[in-house]
Amino acid sequence: MTDVVIRPLVAGEESLFDSMPDPLPELRQVAYADGVAGGGYRPERTWVALRGGRVVGRAAWLLPPGAAGAPWLERFDLAAEPEVGAAMLRAAHEAFGGPVPYHAALPAHWRRRPEVLAVVEPPMAAARLAGLAERGERLRCSWTGTPLPASSGRYTFRPPAGTAEIDALVARVARPDVLTGMEIAKAVAGVDLATDPLAWLGGSLEAWRVVLDAGEPVGLAGTAGDACYPLFAYLGVLDEAARPELLAEAVRVLDEGGAREVVADVDAHRVAVVADLERSGFRRLRSRVRFEPAPAGSVPD
Incomplete structure (x- = not known):
């Protein structure tokens, strides 16, 4: 030196x-x-x-x-x-x-x-x-307008009934699939996005979607359209088969709100989640x- x-x-x-x-x-x-x-x-x-x-x-x-x-x-x-x-x-x-x-x-x-x-x-x-x-x-993956997969018709979607339903479903998800901006949430506000997403994303119910199978909730997704980029902030499922359709539904929410790009962060070792993102039109931006x-x-x- x-x-x-x-x-x-x-x-x-x-x-x-x-x-x-x-x-x-x-x-x-x-x-x-x-x-x-x-x-x-x-x-x-x-x-x-x-x-x-x-x-x-x-x-x-x-x-x-x-x-x-x-x-x-x-x-x-x-x-x-x-x-x-x-x-x-x-x-x-x-x-x-x-x-x-x-x-x-x-x-x-x-x-x-x-x-x-x-x-x-x-x-x-x-x-x-x-x-x-x-x-x-x-x-970090990005969707920029690629046509989304068609729904199978098996699942239905709705906004959550209230913040209590979000909290209850989050508590049942052992390991969320998508957590975008978790490092920032932790460093800036001391919030664990995996266990308390509402503390970071706020309580707007329209930014969330619950996925149901025969009327039973099997997962939920939270988006943020007014962050630095429109982002897919949280996704957790109780039924992995619901993941691709919940991904597509959450992107549709942002797309209908005017988003031209949606970003999502996922752990690299979550191979099945990465594959579902890519099948939904997401492409890797960076690691x-x-x-x-x-x-x-x-x-x-």
Whole structure:
């Protein structure tokens, strides 16, 4: 790490972050300048590694104004050895009072693309060296007007009778299939979207659909048409066969409200759910690999 200077930015140096070329321009991300303007990014939570005066590593931790939780690493690019990136993360963690999570945004199908792997493997290796451990991958998928599958006629749909019905059905769903924005809900408001979606989405019953089989509720979906993107926020089923039709019904709700794109987040290992999304016309936009502070005493990979 000869001649490497690692430090946070100071006010007025924001353009230094953007002096490093974006290695993955295909990713849809909030621009750093827009994040600073909105208050989520701050100079003191933005660190750079400079070699010969040139930025070879940059890391920006995000915390929306008014958030209840701690910042997380949202942008991390590295054009140097993983050890340089690890040193930058360790210095920042020390300033923050301890390590914090890293949400690594990656292009869709990134493992199949050698040119992408060459970009993303160094910062991920640096995260591991800095004491962060991989804890799962989530996919963001997008529907942009593809014709929806026709209903089989087996299931019917209606808005919930009230918030009590939503709460009761959520309590019966052991593992929701779709949870979009769960990381933001947790960090900003301390809300677990899987168990208390109304605390994050609000109580508008028209944004929800209950699916019924012979009059019995077998699942529900919650949407949000006025978020940063129209999104499929929550989907949980008691009968997996109902999932494709509930997916289509929830998208129709947003489509009829004027949405031209709908986004949905799903755990990458939920293969059947991903397949149902893709059969409904969703396509993968990106992946997000979550790194969390490793337990004390563990050895980095």
